[in-house]
Amino acid sequence: MAAPQRQRSVARRSLLALVVLVAALVALLAGGHTWSDASFEPKLGLDLKGGTQIVLEPRGTSGQSVSADQLSQARDIIVQRVDANGVSGAEVTTQGDRNIVVSIPETPTQEVRDAIQKSSQLQFRPVLAVAAGTPQPTATPSASGSPSASPSPSATSKATPTTASSASPTSNSAVPQALSSAASPTPTPSASASPSATPSPGATSGTTGSTPKDPTDLAWVTPERQQAFEAFQCTTANLEKIQDDEKLPLITCDASGQVKYLLGPVAVSGDKISNATAGYATNQQGAMTSEVEIALTLNSAGASQYADISREMVALTEPRNQLAATLDSRVIVAPRFNSAILDGRASITGGFTLTEARGLADQLKFGALPLSFDVQTSTDISPTLGGEQLRYGLIAGVVGLLLVVVYSMFQYRLLGLVTISSIVVAGLLTYLVVTVLGWAQNYRLDMAGVTGLIVAIGFTADSFIVYFERIRDELREGRSLASAVETGWNRAKRTILVADGVNFLAAIVLYVLASANVRGFAFTLGLTTLLDLLVVFLFTHPLVALLARRPFFRDGHRWSGLDPRRLGAAKATRYAGRGRFTTAPGVTASTEGSRA
Amino acid sequence: MSSFADLGNDLYTGARSIPVVAKRRVFYLGSAALLVFALLGLVVQGLNLGLEFKGGSEFRVSGVNTTQEFESRARDAVGTIGGEDNVNVTKVGDNTVRVQTSRLSDEQSTQVRDALAKTFGVDAGNVSATFVGPSWGASVSGKALQALVIFLILVALVLAIYFRTWKMSVAALVALIHDLVITAGIYAWSGFEVSPAMLIGFLTVLGYSLYDNVVVFDKVRENTAEAFANGRRSYATAANLAVNQTMVRSINTTVVAVLPIIAVMVVGFWKIGPGVLLDLSLVLFIGIVVGAYSSIFIATPLLVSLRRREPAVVELGKRAERAQAKVARQQSAAPAAELEPADDADGALVGGGGDAAEREEGATITGRAVHQYARSGPRNQPKRPPRSKR
Numbered sequence: 001m002a003a004p005q006r007q008r009s010v011a012r013r014s015l016l017a018l019v020v021l022v023a024a025l026v027a028l029l030a031g032g033h034t035w036s037d038a039s040f041e042p043k044l045g046l047d048l049k050g051g052t053q054i055v056l057e058p059r060g061t062s063g064q065s066v067s068a069d070q071l072s073q074a075r076d077i078i079v080q081r082v083d084a085n086g087v088s089g090a091e092v093t094t095q096g097d098r099n100i101v102v103s104i105p106e107t108p109t110q111e112v113r114d115a116i117q118k119s120s121q122l123q124f125r126p127v128l129a130v131a132a133g134t135p136q137p138t139a140t141p142s143a144s145g146s147p148s149a150s151p152s153p154s155a156t157s158k159a160t161p162t163t164a165s166s167a168s169p170t171s172n173s174a175v176p177q178a179l180s181s182a183a184s185p186t187p188t189p190s191a192s193a194s195p196s197a198t199p200s201p202g203a204t205s206g207t208t209g210s211t212p213k214d215p216t217d218l219a220w221v222t223p224e225r226q227q228a229f230e231a232f233q234c235t236t237a238n239l240e241k242i243q244d245d246e247k248l249p250l251i252t253c254d255a256s257g258q259v260k261y262l263l264g265p266v267a268v269s270g271d272k273i274s275n276a277t278a279g280y281a282t283n284q285q286g287a288m289t290s291e292v293e294i295a296l297t298l299n300s301a302g303a304s305q306y307a308d309i310s311r312e313m314v315a316l317t318e319p320r321n322q323l324a325a326t327l328d329s330r331v332i333v334a335p336r337f338n339s340a341i342l343d344g345r346a347s348i349t350g351g352f353t354l355t356e357a358r359g360l361a362d363q364l365k366f367g368a369l370p371l372s373f374d375v376q377t378s379t380d381i382s383p384t385l386g387g388e389q390l391r392y393g394l395i396a397g398v399v400g401l402l403l404v405v406v407y408s409m410f411q412y413r414l415l416g417l418v419t420i421s422s423i424v425v426a427g428l429l430t431y432l433v434v435t436v437l438g439w440a441q442n443y444r445l446d447m448a449g450v451t452g453l454i455v456a457i458g459f460t461a462d463s464f465i466v467y468f469e470r471i472r473d474e475l476r477e478g479r480s481l482a483s484a485v486e487t488g489w490n491r492a493k494r495t496i497l498v499a500d501g502v503n504f505l506a507a508i509v510l511y512v513l514a515s516a517n518v519r520g521f522a523f524t525l526g527l528t529t530l531l532d533l534l535v536v537f538l539f540t541h542p543l544v545a546l547l548a549r550r551p552f553f554r555d556g557h558r559w560s561g562l563d564p565r566r567l568g569a570a571k572a573t574r575y576a577g578r579g580r581f582t583t584a585p586g587v588t589a590s591t592e593g594s595r596a
Numbered sequence: 597m598s599s600f601a602d603l604g605n606d607l608y609t610g611a612r613s614i615p616v617v618a619k620r621r622v623f624y625l626g627s628a629a630l631l632v633f634a635l636l637g638l639v640v641q642g643l644n645l646g647l648e649f650k651g652g653s654e655f656r657v658s659g660v661n662t663t664q665e666f667e668s669r670a671r672d673a674v675g676t677i678g679g680e681d682n683v684n685v686t687k688v689g690d691n692t693v694r695v696q697t698s699r700l701s702d703e704q705s706t707q708v709r710d711a712l713a714k715t716f717g718v719d720a721g722n723v724s725a726t727f728v729g730p731s732w733g734a735s736v737s738g739k740a741l742q743a744l745v746i747f748l749i750l751v752a753l754v755l756a757i758y759f760r761t762w763k764m765s766v767a768a769l770v771a772l773i774h775d776l777v778i779t780a781g782i783y784a785w786s787g788f789e790v791s792p793a794m795l796i797g798f799l800t801v802l803g804y805s806l807y808d809n810v811v812v813f814d815k816v817r818e819n820t821a822e823a824f825a826n827g828r829r830s831y832a833t834a835a836n837l838a839v840n841q842t843m844v845r846s847i848n849t850t851v852v853a854v855l856p857i858i859a860v861m862v863v864g865f866w867k868i869g870p871g872v873l874l875d876l877s878l879v880l881f882i883g884i885v886v887g888a889y890s891s892i893f894i895a896t897p898l899l900v901s902l903r904r905r906e907p908a909v910v911e912l913g914k915r916a917e918r919a920q921a922k923v924a925r926q927q928s929a930a931p932a933a934e935l936e937p938a939d940d941a942d943g944a945l946v947g948g949g950g951d952a953a954e955r956e957e958g959a960t961i962t963g964r965a966v967h968q969y970a971r972s973g974p975r976n977q978p979k980r981p982p983r984s985k986r
Binding site for chain 2: 072076079092095096101379380381383388392395399400401403404408448451454455462465466472473499505510513518525
């Protein structure tokens, strides 16, 4: 009798695990409600709750107008950014041939707004000089490793117009055009940088004189620039005024404002990044290390540029062997080259956490668009579907549920109660998880989501039906109920696992690869599939296993739904092949081993 | 009710059997007809893409004094112009109403503008008209399609590995495409606009169809594995038995899945009219019913058709034939060995143990008839007379 005892305690433990899970979710929610902004109701989506509509007008960073092609590209990038903020079900459309309209459920937080409208010009620029970002008593600290005196006077006359811009307090808007036109006579440096023309530091740039040859050339550091750089302070106000021209050097700071940089012109622009991922770096042996890295993949044009610049820079001295990645004209990272990177696969390591790295990778990946966005209007919009739809939808759900109850009582008699309580438990879990996710992940239920959950009743019920039918099959083979429950479970488990596995696979693939609404759907599908498994494993099976020991079910009462007589149980032992017997009820114990 | 349970019993034991596999040509023909019908719908009627996909016209009525019932008022106003049934009405801010319709011609849009101005009692200058781009643009569809293709390849691999034959993957995918085409075709005939909700429903159908097929195929796998092991049934018979054994499950599942959908559909039709609820429930209803049909009547027969010529399956068929012939011979040798009427179920419940093999009814494996006394087991002692008689 040891085995049944063990099974019973396993069943009890499963039920206990479920109770603990529910309690944990409730506690999490209550905690979130008390100390944070969690609500006890699921968050509703745009079509049910209304939200905020933000009209954005894209603007080229150097003032040029935006083509229709760029507009749709911009739309796609905004969709990606919105998706990166959780599963909110925001809507992004283009309006006319100028604007992008973003509709976000409820009132978006400032971070979300920032994330959406942020300009996203990513550039790689070589570092020419580095200094502390805040003013210090002594003029130039050691960090300004650039041989500051080197540039010849002739260089000054040539590359004049730029420098003042960053320091000058004059207004923003008119300057870009002026800058770009002024910049045009200077020899275009970056992209075509020939590897042959590698300047040796310091001396070369001095002797070759006036025209800086490539982005790393110290000839860019004219006395004016040097001055402006030394005078520059990393304050927000200053940073906002930065004028960014990719053909000219740039004075800027890192995100924390503690280090300021004098950067050369753009060596590789960000639209050449094809992918960026964050993860733990691997060492030479291929083993995982604890260092977080961002792995960049560049497209072929980007790869060859990157190869040229890295080949050149790896030979330079500190800090000129650093290549800064700037986003919105701020340095996000300035890693140094340890070796030339020829295959377009760069890896950036250095002191960030995995979360930071993920955020950076997203910025790098999505930040390929040389546009920034002006907010034109931001207004509240009403729900498109109104409360009526939701109310009727819920009524329909309740009616549907009642029908399911009636049908399963009809089919499975009292066993139907197990179905119903399982569905109730699944509903409770779904409610809790959806609410928790609404808080943590900004997961919102829109009408399609609500309908999806109603439909999920069917999926969830199916697992029970598969299971019950297997139990009945085993009873028909002539097993006792206790053994039928176990063998039926072992077989049903496989079916349920593989069928749910297929659904879960669909959810994962769609979630990872698709965008917008499809992603929301995938999330709901994955969620309901997981909850289904959870309920079957932790609730339905243990409950049935425990009930099977009650006399009412064990003796096959005619209302139990497990009455062997009604099920036409085999009344005698049959040889079932492969050395197995199916046996009459009551004698199963002797042959159970051979069957399992 | 009891007849349903009986049906389940009979289907399980094989006493009653629906010749799904044997009659497969009929089902193939039926499906072919349905597919032609659906394809005709897609070609002739075409899918009526909503403004979420094509973009459309947007009107903004500003300076509206009373926004009460703005939705129905706006709908009516637009409805007077052309039979527009897919109109999106939203209130933006406090006093602006936004109306989105499918793309209108200049003339129509002037008319709508005037109608809206009249309805809301504002100057026509306060109604702005612009074109809006699709919110579900080509890139969203493209990405979704790419994800789908990758998913289908993955799922084919997973099924091929799990079931250890690529033919199950093929059959499952064919059934899946069958379901999707028919669902799309019927939806096209219905003339409803394709909305994002409808596409979501489409994806649900996809999941459901695969799920259903996997459940049936798992039983097929179990039965055919047993058949390969003991050689009692041919592949086709074993597969057919599997379909029959899962029939009750399929019916129950479909009913349970469809009941809430019918509820949603009725409520949607009765109370709300065209909209997300109706779109979704219609797609799901068609999809789930067709999915259940195809998992029973298309997928498994197709699998049998695909595997029919495999040497192992042919060999199994021969073995099963021999086994059947043997059983037939035994039965003619022992006509008395019919199944007993169902009267000793209680006895079996309480009944004593004993060597299982000897409880074989009527005949042993070798076909030798067993004497009545010998059937009830080894403890076949003469009965002791009751105490009173002693």
